Amino acid sequence: MLPTTILIVAFGSAGFVYLAGRVHARVRDTLAVLSSLVLVGLIGLGYGAWREVVYVPDFLGLELVLRLNLLAWFFAITVAAVVSLSTIFSLSYMRRKESANFHYSATLAVEGAMLGTVFAGDLLSFFIFWEIMSWSAYLLISCNRGRALEAGLKYIIMSLVGSCAMLIGLLAMYSGLGVLSIPLVAEGMQAASPGFVLLVLLTFGLGFGIKSAMVPLHTWLPDAHSEAASPFSAVLSGVLIKMGIYGFVLLMYVVVGLKLLLGVGAGWLTFRHILCWLGAITVVVPTFIAVLQSDAKRLLAWSSIGQIGYIILGLSFGTSLAFAGAIFHALNHALCKSLLFLAVGAVEHNTGGVRDLNDLGGLAKRMPVTFACALLAGLGLIGIPLTSGFVPKWLIYRSLIEDGYPFLALAALIGTWGAILYVYKLLHNIFLGQLPEKHREVRRAPLSMRIPILLLGLGILVFGVVPGIPLRAVQDIGHTFGLAQLKVTLWGLGSEAGALNMLNICLAVVIAFAAAFLLLRLGAKGRAVDQEDSYAAGSAVPVGRYHYTVDFYGPLSRMISPYLRDRADEFYYWLAARGREIADLTRKVYTGYAGTYVLYIVSFLAALIFLQLVWHIW
Amino acid sequence: MDRNQLAKWLKSPVEMANKYSLHAVYFCTGCGIIEIPPVITARWDAERFGIKAVATPRQGNLFMITGYVSLKTLKAIIRTYEQMPDPKYTVAFGSCPINGGMYWDSYNTIKHLDKYIPIDGWIAGCMPRPEAVFIGVTHLWTLIDKGKADGYIRYSKNYASYRRNQEMLFGDLGWPPLYPSESPAEEARA
Amino acid sequence: MVTRIIHIVLSPLIALVVAVFLLGLSRIVIARIHRRYGPPIYQPIIDIIRLMNQQSISHGTLFELGVVLALAGSIVTVLFIPLGGTNAPPGSYPLAHGLLCPLSSSGGLLVVIYLMLFGPVSIALGAGASENPNASIGVSRKMLLALAYEVPFLLVILAIMSHYGTISIAEIVSRQQDSAWGVFSVPLSAVAAFLILPAMLGIRPFDLVGAPQEIASGPLAEYGGRYLALLTIQNGIQVFVVIALFVNLFLGGGVNVITFLLKVFAVFLAAELVSAVLPRVRIENALRFCWTWPTGLALAQMIITVVSR
Structure with a gap:
């Protein structure tokens, strides 16, 4: 029953922490830290006790299963550790901030959702927890208002696109194989046609790629990471994007299986090759964009994308x-x-x-x-x-x-x-x-x-x-x-x-x-001097008037910045602008002038009459 | 290496190393610096005596003041001198640092440089030729041998009076004293 | 076990002695090319003795730690690089007895690439601990210069690793001793590596990091006394490491330590001859140069290697 207990503790404490915050800030802080530490302890206890638990026996004819194995445990303990440390960090960071109540409870909810995602034993509960994770993360990202709201919107729209793709894959799987429990799906996939395997890989891969911020699906990450509150940025970058990586592991190594995976595609154009080259691009380009950033958190955000590239590069090889x-x-x-x-x-x-x-x-x-x-x-x-x-x-x-x-x-x-x-x-x-x-x-x-x-x-x-x-x-x-x-x-x-x-x-x-x-000790002793006492051609280094590290890599940035535009982001914005234009066109139908509406009604009736006269439908 | 030098090297390696590794900070205050390039390049090649130009006082042990010292540069000279680690030797180059030279009646030129920082050796002339620099260096070697190139020791011993002279000229120097005075009573006496 | 411990002590000592000798040699060679007489060859020793006994200033713990870490990193790097000797059975070469490489079995070339970072990064941290603006500028230049030469250098290393199919330097060396030297089997890589050698050694035309006339010797601006002495030694060892790597990768190492060191001196002299007659470039020029000719040559060699495999 351990996975179920863990999830109950996580989601339950999320609720209780919010209520406790209404009572007193100190009660809330204690409860939040305690419950996050208890979660680490519970998961730690679960090592070696691998099992499967059916928590909803019959949901539309499907069993919803939680399972604990080494892969899930490895990711779960990382998630729990990072979230608990971030919660301890928030004690000072969030003190006397308005949104503290919400921050603590939403962080615990995100933790619960992440744990649910890794413990999920069937793809339906995987999807459910995945969605909870996306939404609660959205609320936390946009918590700071202002630019954070925009960043959150970008994140949730991209997440929704990924979720929709995943849902398509899920439905295709359900209609094709009739089961959603991961071991059964994995069995069924071995007999599936290559086209079906490719469909599953692409739909799920889109969802996981967006979550793990693989180029060219990365554009939500720099904004979201830099605008979120710092303790949550740590969770976001430390473990939440790793859920995409967990998804890739699950998809490539468990659901599709290594043998089948290596066979997808023909010649050089295989899924594996495309993935590893995407990984290589994900390593190089964002890393150099990070070099040119001047906002500390934005720099770290771009560097996250670059490091994810290494993980994808490693995963795509299958050795x-x-x-x-x-x-x-x-x-x-x-x-x-x-x-x-x-x-x-x-x-x-x-x-x-x-x-x-x-x-x-x-x-x-x-x-x-x-x-x-x-x-x-x-x-x-x-x-x-x-x-x-x-x-x-x-x-x-x-x-x-x-x-x-x-x-x-x-x-x-x-x-x-x-x-x-x-x-x-x-x-x-x-x-x-x-x-x-x-x-x-x-x-x-x-x-x-x-x-x-x-x-x-x-x-x-x-x-x-x-x-x-x-x-x-x-x-x-x-x-x-x-x-x-x-x-x-x-x-x-x-x-x-x-x-x-x-x-x-x-x-x-x-x-x-x-x-x-x-x-060094052999040499004559040094004399400690104040930091300000440094050589500047005999005069004092002016304090506060200059900053010598502005534009630290100026020569490099002048050379490479023309080549490092985020074209993916520009493309998505172009796409969004076109979408808005199309929506704008449909709005023109509503002119607000009664005569036009009368014209619509009359012409609609005329069309009906015409249809009836010509084809005798009714 | 001379054979008769070997004994000296074995006896006091530190002094010998100080002698033969003079890393110079050239403080280019005036026209005197024009004679330095021939000294360090192909014609006279100071490097064969281990003399090398360095860029910051932290790395050097020979301070050469080449040319007249105006009031403004004196402050920079003092600061650079204080930033140089011990042991260090100061050589004033040309007649201007000695007594003002052709600027003897200028209101803005320092006539007695050794009132403000200790000088170990003077090279007279306007300009001194590069040969004079080498004669100066060999004299400095003799002084180091005899232990008489002790400007930095004099500076630390008589710091209060040097600092007083400096402050008479500039008022507040803008940096704390290099050697904090031993006791408040002594400070009061000063 | 005893030979191993002897090797562990011996190889840094060899590196130290050779490093100091190389520093002296470079000063003489440059002086002679400039038609000067130059200092005695033991001048760096005099300088180091003087610096060790001169008082110094310190800007705090990190300032000192940077120096110690840099020297430690360079010494560790030496342990991973074969300094002559061969794995061939005894008697097949004169004077050869085992490979002088105490840690040949711990990660190979990939570890060496990383360990070679240790020095520059530590010096950068130590220099950053002082407030000197010149140090900041120098460190920025050092980082960019490292990026400039590292692109062709990585291409060269990858071409060699895929040509020989191994990441172990010891194996690369023994394969060269069995057949042709690297300079013949991967010639374009060798040319590229030679072109970026001055940049890796930090000598003219790429001495813009510590340019004394522009930025008061950059990262070293605040270092004096014993710190500068240690950094001089570190610089010497780093020079030795880079050249030893070049000799191991392209000139077949050495069947014993003596031939190895002879090759090191030859390569060093060649690099110094280039350096003595060229002026300093700006950092933009360095980036542009390193990313055109050496990178192009190294890339060409890598494509050839990959295609011909």
């Missing part, structure tokens, strides 16, 4: 290395990106809502913990060794190279270089360089903000040094889909050629660090 890399990277991205969004949120909270990169600087000394963890998360996004980002990216690169796709590998590696550029820009412009006069009084982030940030940072470090923990789970998941078993050790991979051992790298780094530190 055990690439699959492990993709799922591990989903975890890594959830940790790193939610940490970065929380860190930016903490900065926003402490500086009174500033998130323009040209307006910040030098905060590292004021917010050391936030800076250190944000640095760790940034390195994790890049994939520097000893952070959790290294192993998944290494796995993806390696499988791309060894399977003979050097051009895809090039896209992935260049994406990493772009990541270095935007991560450094983000960290430098917020935390390093000159501290503007107006931010002299900034204090460190409150404890409830530092705790989630610290915990996420710890996770990044632990999974980086001991990648065996998640890798084992990931390769067990892959094994259930019929992928070859990897030789996973606690410290990495133990295969013969090109093996990976993080323990070696870790020891080497520690020893080299100690050696370098000793060498």
Whole structure:
């Protein structure tokens, strides 16, 4: 009964938290944090107790099933952990904000819906929870009014298009196979015609592609991520877009199955090839758009799209290395990106809502913990060794190279270089360089903000040094889909050629660090000076009048910005404008002049009479 | 390397390294800088003595003031000098930094540079030729050998008086004292 | 196990000695091309001794940590790169005894690409901790320059990895020793790599990151004393790493350490000869140059490699 309990707790607490907020803010805060922690605990308890639960025995002749297996558990624990940390973070962020009641309860509702989506054992309940998730996320995104309303509208329209496509696929499946329970559907698909398989892949793929913000279906994401409240941005970017990834895993590896998937298409034009090239484009283009952004959250939003590209690239290959890399990277991205969004949120909270990169600087000394963890998360996004980002990216690169796709590998590696550029820009412009006069009084982030940030940072470090923990789970998941078993050790991979051992790298780094530190200690002592005491040709560096990091990558942006227009977004806006014009045309029918309406009635009657006279219908 | 130098290297490597690795910050205050390019390029090649131009005072240990010092540049000179880490040597180049030179009666030119920062050596002339620079360098080596190139020590010992001179000229300098005075009583006496 | 520990100690030491020697050599070579006499070859040692004993200033923990991390990163990178030696049975080459590469079995070329980032990123962080505007400008240039040369460099590396079908440098080296050198089997890549070598080494015409005359040596503007000494060593090791990688990928490594180091000196001299006679370019020009000729050549080689597989 565990999955049912979890969902009841999640949705129930969403309601109770709202009611508690009516009573007292502190009761609400306690309840929200407690219930989100209880959810983490419950899911943690569920490890190993794989089961299926029928929660509605008969719904239009269908059984609605919840099931708990390793894949669902892996995604569920990530969701629960990130949401609970975001809830703890909200304690300070949402204090004395009008929409706090709504924020807490809607966040818990989104969590419940996400958990329902991963626990769903049949496609109908999957669809139901998916819709709850989309709608509650819409409410949360547009919570801030103003530009957020527009961003939310964009999100929900694109989500609805995806949902409609999914519904078509669902109906086709129901009419074609007569069942919706996932194992039965998977069985039925093996006998289906290739056209039917393609239909299912395309309709569901559209829905999942929009949710996971794959290029060219990504246009909702930059607006929605940057306009939502920061704790929810962390959830949105950390786990909600991973639901699209979960959907892809479910679709490609469970419902359609690996064997069938590799056979879809002909010659070079296969589903797999198209998907992996879309993944490569998703890596490169948004990454370089992110480099040119000057709004911290918008930069992170574009970077989310870029990182999703890696996951799709890994998923589309269907080898055990690439699959492990993709799922591990989903975890890594959830940790790193939610940490970065929380860190930016903490900065926003402490500086009174500033998130323009040209307006910040030098905060590292004021917010050391936030800076250190944000640095760790940034390195994790890049994939520097000893952070959790290294192993998944290494796995993806390696499988791309060894399977003979050097051009895809090039896209992935260049994406990493772009990541270095935007991560450094983000960290430098917020935390390093000159501290503007107006931010002299900034204090460190409150404890409830530092705790989630610290915990996420710890996770990044632990999974980086001991990648065996998640890798084992990931390769067990892959094994259930019929992928070859990897030789996973606690410290990495133990295969013969090109093996990976993080323990070696870790020891080497520690020893080299100690050696370098000793060498430094050999030298004459340094004198600590104030940060303002820096060389500027004999005069003082003017404080507050200049900002040296405005337009940080100016030369690059002058070179590449003409090529980096978001054409997909422009196309959708063009489409929307045409739609509006057509709607406008139909409006012209209603002139508001009685004579015209009389004319309509008379001509309609005349047409009826004409029909009757000529064809004798009645 | 000379064979008789080897003993010196073994005895006091730090002093020898200080001598043979003079990284110079050229403070191009006036026309004197025109003689520096021949010094560091192909004709006279200062690099064979380990003398190299560096861009910031943080990296250098030889401070060369080439040319007249106006009131405005003096402030920049003091700040740059204070930003240079110890041990550091200062050489004034040309007659203007020594006594004002041809600007001896100008209201705006500093006539006694060593009232404001300590000077280890002077190279006279208007202009001194590049050969004079090398003679100056060899003199500086002798001074370092004998421990008499102690401008930076004098500066720290007599900081209060230097700072007082500087403040008499500028009022508020705009940055805190390099060496905070030991006791409030001493400050009051100063 | 004992040989392994000896190797782990030995290869950074070799790198250190060679790095300091390369720095001295480059100053002499450039001086001679400029028709100067130049400093003695041990001048960098004198400089380092002087810097270690000079007082320095520090802008805080991150400022110091950046230096230490950069040096540590460079030392670690050395451990992943074969410095001569061969896996062939003993007796087939004179003086050859085992591959001098302590961590050859830990991730290969992909790890090296990442570890080579460690240095620049750490220096950038340390430089950012000071408030110096020149440091900000220099770091921005460094990041863009890295992007500029990294595009052709990645193409080169991918062409080699798909040509030899492995990601392990040790295996690439032994395959070259068995048959033709990389410079003959992937010639266009070798040319492209040589064209971007000055950019990777940070020497003229691509020394715009630390341009002393424009931005007061950029990221290093606030570093002096022992920090600058460590960064000088780090720069030397980074130079050694890049050239050692070039030798391993295109010139067949070395059957023993001596031939390997000879090849390193040869490549370094060639790069210095180019550098000594060229003026500095602007960052836009660097981006444009790196993304036209070297990228075009590397791309052509990669297409050839993929098609001929």
